[in-house]
Amino acid sequence: MEIGGISFSVGMIVIAAIAFFVLKKVVKMAIRAVIVGLILLIAIVGGISLWMSSEKTPAARPAANSTKPVAR
Numbered sequence: 001m002e003i004g005g006i007s008f009s010v011g012m013i014v015i016a017a018i019a020f021f022v023l024k025k026v027v028k029m030a031i032r033a034v035i036v037g038l039i040l041l042i043a044i045v046g047g048i049s050l051w052m053s054s055e056k057t058p059a060a061r062p063a064a065n066s067t068k069p070v071a072r
Helices: 002-053
Strands: none
């Protein structure tokens, strides 16, 4: 019974080590994907906020007064 418990524990440790080394690269890529997703989300939110704030009608500017005499 003790040998079975020891062999099970060793087997699980081996499986955990293999899973750790295989998933190590996957986790790095997942973290990078999350970072890229956050950057894209910030860009989209910023673009939408700029678009929403630019919908206001700009105030009409008065015509510029000419200081030069008009040649006739």
